[in-house]
Structure formats: structure tokens, C-alpha cells
Amino acid sequence: MSRRTETILMNALVIVVALFTAFPLVWMLSVSFMSPGEASVFPPPLWPANATLENYVELFARGGVGRYVFNSFLISTCATLLALTFNVTAGYAFAKMRFAGRDAVFGILLGALIIPAQVGMMPLFLMLKSMGIINTYAGALVPWIASVFGIFLVRQFALSIPDEMIEAARVDGASEFRIFRSIIMPVLTPVLVTVALFTFLTSWNDFMWPLIVLTGEQNYTLPVALAALSREHVQDNEMMMAGAVITTIPVLLLFLALQRFYIQGMLSGSVKG
Amino acid sequence: MKRSATGWLFAGPAVLAIFVFFFIPATAALILSLTDFDIYALADIRNLRFVGLRNYAELLQLPLFWLALGNTLYFVFVGVPLSLAASLGAAMLINSKLVRFKPLYRTIFFAPFVMTLVAAAVVWRYLLHTRYGMANYGLEQIGLQPIDWLGDPAWAMPSIILFAIWKTFGYNMIIFLAGLQSIPQDLYEAARIDGASRWQQFRHVTLPGLTPVLLLTGVLTMAQYFQLFAEPYVMTQGGPAQRTVTVLYFMYEQGFKWWNLGSASAVAFVLFVFMFIFTMLQFAIARPPRGRA
Numbered sequence: 001m002s003r004r005t006e007t008i009l010m011n012a013l014v015i016v017v018a019l020f021t022a023f024p025l026v027w028m029l030s031v032s033f034m035s036p037g038e039a040s041v042f043p044p045p046l047w048p049a050n051a052t053l054e055n056y057v058e059l060f061a062r063g064g065v066g067r068y069v070f071n072s073f074l075i076s077t078c079a080t081l082l083a084l085t086f087n088v089t090a091g092y093a094f095a096k097m098r099f100a101g102r103d104a105v106f107g108i109l110l111g112a113l114i115i116p117a118q119v120g121m122m123p124l125f126l127m128l129k130s131m132g133i134i135n136t137y138a139g140a141l142v143p144w145i146a147s148v149f150g151i152f153l154v155r156q157f158a159l160s161i162p163d164e165m166i167e168a169a170r171v172d173g174a175s176e177f178r179i180f181r182s183i184i185m186p187v188l189t190p191v192l193v194t195v196a197l198f199t200f201l202t203s204w205n206d207f208m209w210p211l212i213v214l215t216g217e218q219n220y221t222l223p224v225a226l227a228a229l230s231r232e233h234v235q236d237n238e239m240m241m242a243g244a245v246i247t248t249i250p251v252l253l254l255f256l257a258l259q260r261f262y263i264q265g266m267l268s269g270s271v272k273g
Numbered sequence: 274m275k276r277s278a279t280g281w282l283f284a285g286p287a288v289l290a291i292f293v294f295f296f297i298p299a300t301a302a303l304i305l306s307l308t309d310f311d312i313y314a315l316a317d318i319r320n321l322r323f324v325g326l327r328n329y330a331e332l333l334q335l336p337l338f339w340l341a342l343g344n345t346l347y348f349v350f351v352g353v354p355l356s357l358a359a360s361l362g363a364a365m366l367i368n369s370k371l372v373r374f375k376p377l378y379r380t381i382f383f384a385p386f387v388m389t390l391v392a393a394a395v396v397w398r399y400l401l402h403t404r405y406g407m408a409n410y411g412l413e414q415i416g417l418q419p420i421d422w423l424g425d426p427a428w429a430m431p432s433i434i435l436f437a438i439w440k441t442f443g444y445n446m447i448i449f450l451a452g453l454q455s456i457p458q459d460l461y462e463a464a465r466i467d468g469a470s471r472w473q474q475f476r477h478v479t480l481p482g483l484t485p486v487l488l489l490t491g492v493l494t495m496a497q498y499f500q501l502f503a504e505p506y507v508m509t510q511g512g513p514a515q516r517t518v519t520v521l522y523f524m525y526e527q528g529f530k531w532w533n534l535g536s537a538s539a540v541a542f543v544l545f546v547f548m549f550i551f552t553m554l555q556f557a558i559a560r561p562p563r564g565r566a
Contacts, residue, residue, distance in 0.1 A: 003371075006371060007371045010366065010369050010371045010372050011371065011372055011373060013366060014366045014367070014372050014378055017363065017366065017378075017382075018377075018378050018381045018382070021381055021382055021384070021385060021439065021443075022381050022384070023407075024385070024393070024396050024397060024400055024439070025384060025385070025388070025396075027396070027400065027407060028392075028396045031399070039399075039405065040405050041405060042404055042405055042410065043410045043413075044405050044406070044407055044410060085286075086286050086287040086290060087287060089283045089284070089286070089287065090283060090284040090286070090287035090288065092283060093280050093281075093283035093284035094284060097276065097279065097280035097283060097284075098276055098277070098280060099276065099277040099278075099279070099280025099281050099284070100277045100281075102280065102284075105284070105288060109288070109291065112291065112295060112296065112299075114496075114548075114549065114552065115295075115299050115545065116496070116499070116500060116541075116544065116545055116548060117295075118500065118521060118524065118541055118544070119298075119299050119302050119538075119541045119542065119544075119545050120295055120297075120298030120299040120301070120302055121298070121302075121528070121541070122298075122302060122305055122310075122528050122534045122537050122538045122541070123297070123298040123299075123301035123302050123305055123538070124294060124298040125528075125529075125534075126305075126534065127297075127298060127301075142294050143294065143295075145287075145290040145294065146286070146287035146288075146290040146291050147291075148291065151287060176279045176283075180283070201387060204389065205389045205390060205391075207390060207391055207502075207503045207506075208502055208503065208521075208525070211525075212525075212529055222389070223389055223390070223391035223392070223503075224391075226389075226391050226392060226395060227391050227395075227503075227506065227507050230395045230398070230507060231510075237399050237402075237405070240395050240399065241395075241396065241399065243392070243395070244389075244392035244393075244395050244396050245392075247389045247391065247392040248388050248389050248392045248393075251387055251388070251389060252384065252387055252388060255384075255387040256380070259380065263447055266444070266447060266448070267447070267448065267451050
């Protein structure tokens with residue numbers, strides 16, 4: 001096979017795979033602009049005859065989707081802020097501070113990674129019920145306060161900060177909090193973005209826990225609401241595609257904007273791990 | 274001493290949160306699984322009784338539990354190898370010197386992974402629609418019979434596997450890409466000089482170079498696939514003929530539909546034990562025999 005044929009073949013192959021991969025996303029967008037019923041024919045049309053925002057209007061006006069968008073944004077934003085506060089301080093401490101039991105505790109935390117989250121869900125539900133925070137934002141936020149993976153990520157990054165830098169600041173009489181705020185935080189910025197991005201994306205996309213803990217429709221997040229809607233409106237394909245677009249676009253845009261950090265975080269969490 | 278206190282001040286809140294909201298519930302689940310916690314106990318805790326291993330014994334006699342376990346294992350053992358193969362294939366394609374616009378393809382391949390799972394499942398349910406779906410239209414175009422993707426008991430799980438591969442292959446692809454780039458080019462050079470074919474190069478240079486990465490992605494993907502839940506919840510509701518009831522789907526219904534929280538905790542533990550055993554097996558298999566490492 002000549003190099004030229006091979007080049008054409010490889011590029012053709014990658015284009016075909018890319019088309020297949022992208023198709024469901026493009027199709028979702030296209031159908032979401034079709035008028036109700038337009039896509040429920042065979043063969044399905046590729047593009048809307050008359051592009052309309054009807055499905056979106058319907059979802060917001062009568063489906064109450066605005067409320068779910070708000071819930072999702074609020075919960076994911078709070079989850080991100082919590083994760084930033086708790087994981088970053090802990091990750092830094094596990095990397096750079098000496099304290100009794102440090103290595104043992106970190107080892108136990110890493111061990112937790114083999115336990116699937118669902119194991120504790122029933123007792124956690126009962127626990128939150130006795131605290132009276134079932135069906136509240138607080139209940140939905142509980143699993144996001146801190147995460148082993150987040151701590152691990154920050155720790156990996158913080159290990160590379162030279163000790164001399166911290167020592168010099170200590171000699172100059174800076175308090176630990178001041179060192180953390182003025183020296184460590186700026187150095188950690190890339191990993192802060194990574195942790196924030198990871199937390200926002202995973203909490204936005206999370207399904208099982210919000211499904212369990214948010215019992216009232218008023219508090220549903222977008223994925224939970226979309227799942228409920230899609231069970232009721234099995235026939236309204238155009239409307240469901242619009243719902244899928246609303247649920248997906250924010251995270252997809254966020255990912256596209258901050259891709260570099262996401263991929264960096266993924267690799268430091270796995271390959272180099 | 275003062276240093277220790279500051280350290281705990283920084284690490285303590287996160288450790289406490291993980292302890293209270295993860296370790297305690299996970300431990301409590303073991304105890305809960307030994308009780309008959311149900312809707313009566315939920316109303317009044319005094320109705321709670323300790324039943325020993327009865328929940329486990331009952332599960333073993335429940336055909337639906339075995340079916341759920343079988344469905345889950347089917348999904349894992351067919352899905353994980355296919356998913357890893359798709360990831361590796363995509364990574365090798367993008368890694369090829371001949372392919373242009375790599376960042377674009379990388380982003381396209383990764384996009385499904387970032388997409389909200391529930392939204393993607395809704396989209397795919399429509400794509401696989403028996404009458405109006407694009408998938409069947411495609412089959413018709415190439416002269417094949419339509420398939421009742423999500424309605425035929427034999428096709429439902431393969432459909433979900435297909436969807437899951439599409440959704441997740443981009444993640445491992447990125448990790449494989451990094452792995453491929455860490456294999457020294459001189460090894461390929463040397464293999465070529467020795468007259469190794471493409472396949473031999475793949476078999477003797479690429480695969481050994483990727484072994485640690487393969488083990489890691491294998492373990493992580495398997496753990497993730499064992500937790501199949503949202504796809505059947507949205508796409509099939511466990512049907513048809515309960516062929517897509519997975520262990521977690523079963524657990525969810527036991528726990529939060531019928532409020533048998535004791536029994537549901539037992540299910541969660543069985544799942545955990547299975548995941549643990551298969552993870553250990555993978556490590557055991559991947560460890561090179563003594564003397565050859």
C-alpha cells in the first residue's frame with residue numbers, strides 16, 4: 001500500500017468514526033427545532049422544515065424547566081464552591097504539612113475508592129431523613145462537600161511545590177493561613193480550575209443521588225426532571241430532544257472552553273497516578 | 274505539636290465530611306443489611322428487627338435477583354472489552370502520523386462522555402425507536418431488516434452496550450493516547466528494521482507498552498460498568514422481560530420504590546463483593562509471572 005493510499009484510508013476512517021460519534025448530538029439539536037410530530041414519521045427528516053423554538057417555549061412555559069435549570073445551576077455551583085474549599089485545603093495539607101496520622105488517614109481515604117458510592121446510599125438517606133434535609137438542596141449537596149479524588153488531585157499537584165518556598169515564608173513570620181492564601185493558592189490555580197470543572201460537570205450530570213434525595217418535583221435537577229418528563233412524554237420526541245439540549249449544552253460548552261484543564265486532570269488522576 | 278494542629282485544621286473538615294457522609298453510611302449499610310428495615314421501620318423505628326443473614330438468603334432464592342446479576346455480568350463482560358477495544362482503536366487512529374485535524378477528532382470523540390447521561394439516553398432511545406428511529410432507517414438503507422432495539426428481549430442489552438460504548442470510549446481513548454505517546458519510537462524503529470509486520474509491531478511493542486494503562490482502564494471501566502443504572506432507568510425501565518434489570522436497578526427499586534432498605538443494602542453489598550473479586554482477579558491476571566517481569 002502506498003503512503004498516499006494509506007493516508008487517504010486513515011483519514012477516511014477517522015472521518016467516518018467522527019460522523020458516527022457526532023451524529024446523535026447533531027441529530028438531537030436538529031430535531032429539537034422541528035415542530036411537534038414532525039420527527040415521528042418514517043423516514044425521519046434530517047433537518048426541520050421550518051425551524052421553530054416551539055419545543056423550548058413549551059418546556060419553559062408549561063414544563064417548568066426554568067425551575068430545573070435554576071436548581072441544577074444552584075446545586076452544581078454550590079457543589080463546586082464546597083469542593084474547592086474542602087478538597088484544596090486538605091490536598092495541600094496532605095502534600096505539604098506534617099501532622100499526626102497523616103499517612104494513615106490518607107491511605108484509608110484512598111482505600112475508600114474501591115467502595116462504590118451506592119453501598120452507603122440507604123443509610124445516608126436515613127441519616128439525612130433524621131436530620132430533616134431530604135428533598136432540600138442541602139441533601140443533594142452532601143456527597144459533594146469533599147471527594148477523595150479531588151483531594152488526591154490537589155495533593156499530586158501540591159507535591160511539586162518546593163518546600164523552600166514555604167519554609168522561606170515561615171522564616172519571614174507568615175502564618176500558615178497567609179502562606180496558603182498568598183503563596184499556595186496562586187501556584188495551585190490550574191488545579192483549582194480542574195477541581196472546579198470536574199465537580200461542576202459531575203454534579204450537573206449526576207443522576208442517582210438527586211433522584212433519591214430530591215423527592216419533590218420543585219427541587220428536581222435537570223437530569224431527574226428530564227428522566228421524569230421522558231417517561232410521561234414518550235411520544236413527544238421533538239420536545240424531549242429540546243429537553244436533552246437544555247440539559248447538555250451548559251456542560252458541553254463549559255468543557256469545550258476548559259478542555260485543556262479537564263484532560264490534564266484526567267491524566268494526572270490516572271496515568272501518572 | 275502546633276504544626277500537627279494546623280495540619281488537621283486544613284485537612285480535618287474534608288476528612289470529617291468523608292467520614293460522616295461516606296464511611297459511616299457504608300459501614301452502617303452492613304448493619305442495615307442484617308435487619309428487616311422496611312416501610313414499617315421507616316414509620317416507627319421500633320418495628321426494626323435484627324434478622325441476621327435472612328436478607329441474603331432470601332435474595333439467593335429470588336429469580337429476579339439472579340437475573341439482575343446475570344444481566345449486569347453480561348453488560349460488564351461484553352461491554353468492557355468492546356469499550357476498551359473501541360478506545361484503543363480510536364486512540365491509534367488519532368495517534369497516527371497520517372491523520373490530520375487531530376484536536377478536532379479528539380474533541381468529537383470525547384464529547385459524548387461529557388454529555389449528561391440521562392440526556393444521551395433520551396436521545397438514543399429515540400434513535401433506536403422501532404418505527405421512527407434513525408438506526409432502523411440506516412439498516413433499511415443498507416438492505417437489512419429493522420431491529421426492535423429496545424423492545425426485543427434479545428436486543429435490549431446489546432443496544433444498551435452499544436450506547437454505553439458510544440458514551441464512554443472517548444474517556445479511555447485520552448488515557449490510551451497518553452500511553453501510546455509514552456512508548457519510545459525507537460522500539461518501533463527497531464521492530465521495523467527486524468522486519469516486523471504491522472500486527473507484530475502492535476502485538477510485541479504497542480500492547481506490552483500499554484499493559485499498565487490497560488490494567489488501570491480495565492479496572493476503572495469495569496467498576497463503572499458494574500454500576501449500570503440510569504440507562505435502563507431511562508431507556509427500558511428494566512424491560513423487556515426484565516432483561517435490562519441490573520443489580521443497581523434492582524437495588525433502587527427494592528430500596529426506594531418498595532422501601533425495603535435492609536434488603537437493598539444486602540444487594541449493595543453483594544454488588545460490592547462482586548466488584549471487589551473481579552478487580553482483584555484483574556490485578557492477579559495482569560501481574561506478570563515470576564521471573565519475567
